[in-house]
Amino acid sequence: MNLHTFKKGGIHPPEFKITARREIKEVALPREVVITLAQHIGAPAVCAMAKGDRVCRGQEVAQAGGFVSAPVHSPITGTITAIGQSRNAYGQLVATVTIAADDADHDADLKAIAGATPVRTPEQAMAMEPKEITYIVAQAGIVGLGGATFPTKVKLSPPPGSKADIVIINAVECEPFLTNDHALMLAHPDEILEGVKLLMHAAGVERAVIGIEANKPDAIALLGEKAKNFSGIEVMPLKVKYPQGGEKQLIKAVTGREVPSGALPIATGAIVQNVATAYAVYEAVIWGKPLMERIITVTGPSLSNPGNYLVPIGYPLAKLVELAGGVPADTGKILLGGPMMGRAITNIDTPTIKGISGVLMLPQSMSERAQAEPCIRCAACVGVCPMGLQPYLISTHSRLGNWDDAEKLGVMNCIECGCCSYTCPSSRPILDYIRLGKMTVGGIIRARQQKQS
Ligand code: SF4
Ligand code: SF4
Structure with missing residues (x-):
């Protein structure tokens, strides 16, 4: 069969779909959740509640902070025990709301889940x-x-x-x-x-x-x-x-x-x-159910119980990793997302958020970077770029701080897929420099637009 696909570039990395066709495992409803206010692109949600307030399962905890924003909801009934800051997976402090359930809250939630009915056909x-x-x-x-x-x-x-x-x-x-x-x-x-x-x-x-x-x-x-x-x-x-x-x-x-x-x-x-x-x-x-849970693939070649878990938003990531067998001894890197576009994290003592599709524990052997060698001008990175860019050239200009050239070569069109770095026979950190270029050129463009308006 002649299958459809995009034309420019692309690669075929090994699939490693260890958890394919495994049934979804529902994690038990927790007694405490920590809801992050900025878990979407755009303005963070705004919380108008106070410590000690009561919250029902499915209730909005913080409302959208603008047009490009989204409210966040609690997956459990309980009492707000803290409104403050917590470390996210990258170690940064972010605004969060902590909600804790007592036995009666927990029982009421389990009964409500079991007896839920549609709100409309x-x-x-x-x-x-x-x-x-x-x-x-x-x-x-x-x-x-x-x-x-x-x-x-x-x-x-x-x-x-x-x-x-x-x-x-x-x-x-x-x-x-x-x-x-x-x-x-x-x-x-x-x-x-x-x-x-x-x-x-x-x-x-x-x-x-x-x-x-x-x-x-x-x-x-x-x-x-x-x-x-x-x-x-x-x-x-x-x-x-x-x-x-x-x-x-x-x-x-x-x-x-x-x-x-x-x-x-x-x-x-x-x-x-x-x-x-x-x-x-x-x-x-x-x-009538707001977005308060999602399926997360927790996986890795050395993990004892990898799977597809249905997880409430705000659930402790460390506990989810425990359910999957705990961090394997040979782990070299933990990523949120897949190996191509996922980001390495430094902290698993953090709550789950809407954007986590996967937690990947890569063994040391798969996470080490080879020593970067000089570019041999083979153009392999050009051939695989799905955006038709010249990754070797953009990364060189970004490394040298030639922001005008990086912009002219379309650095902002990079979708950060990593095909270039993956393919480079010289193991050059192409995408790292392009990301730096995108960040800097993005700032320059925003400043220019502000000046013009
Ligand atoms: S990361 Fe950017 S430059 Fe590299 S292949 Fe993908 S789109 Fe092209
Ligand atoms: S793939 Fe690597 S070695 Fe080849 S041109 Fe691109 S940066 Fe240079």
Whole structure:
């Protein structure tokens, strides 16, 4: 079969999908959660509550701090015991709210979960105005669950003059090791399709495509069969190629359209949402459930109990790692996310947040960097760059502080996929320098815009 994919660049790293097809394990509801206020792109949520206030399961703890922001909710009933700061996974202090449950709170939550009923039927939901669906999505604190955590309501509110004609569901999961989306698709295909229908209704489009890489044939078959009952929804198997889960690459693979440099994806008429986001939309609209839990793949070659865990937001990361067998003795690096785009962390005494798709414990043997050698001008990094950039040149200009040149060469178009560093035979830290360039040039551009306005 001739499978769709994006054309420029890309690589095929080993998959290491250790936890593929493992059932979702639900972690027990904790007695205490720590809710981080900034767990999305945009302004942090704002908490107007005080220590000693009572909170119910599903209640908003802090409201959105602006248009590009999202509220956060408590997954447990309890009392606020602290409003202050905690260390995030990278060791930085961030604003948090701690909620603790007593025995009665805990029992009440377990009973409420067991006896939960939908707040409306899918038919009733489809009879609502699109803006009412978007409002529920905003109130539920739903953000992109592929890792970007961009507030979903913003994507459903295109800027004036833009119009969507397709919703693309990102079910690609091209990062090695991660299987949380795959597990979700096998467990909840009907709910995902209902969520896609709601997203189409909110966006005012007649067509949706669920893009799934061909290494998940069971999910393609299951969703493809069920999608026959949903008008306008199609499942598209995609060639296995990293970074197909990148928004621009997925739009290209599915529609053949190119997002212009510096433009938003909506410029192509496409709204891209992660498959777990579609499921969260279903839960919010049909069950009245805000985003207060997610599936996290906890994995690594030496881990004794790796798996796909359904975890309340605010759950202790260290406890989750314990459930998966604890940090293996040979661990060299712990990453949040996959090995390609995930970030190494320094602290597991931190709560889970909406953007954590995976916790990866890499053994020392897989996490050591080889000694960087001089560039041999082989152009391998150019060939694999999905954005058509010249990574060796941009990284050199960034290393030398030639910010004008880095900008002219399109440093801001880099999607930080890491294909260049992965491929370089000289083990050059290409992406590290490009990230430095993006940060600096981004600051220069913002300062220039401020001066002009
Ligand atoms: S990290 Fe940036 S420069 Fe390197 S391959 Fe990816 S998009 Fe290109
Ligand atoms: S892949 Fe490495 S060695 Fe080859 S051109 Fe790029 S930076 Fe230089």
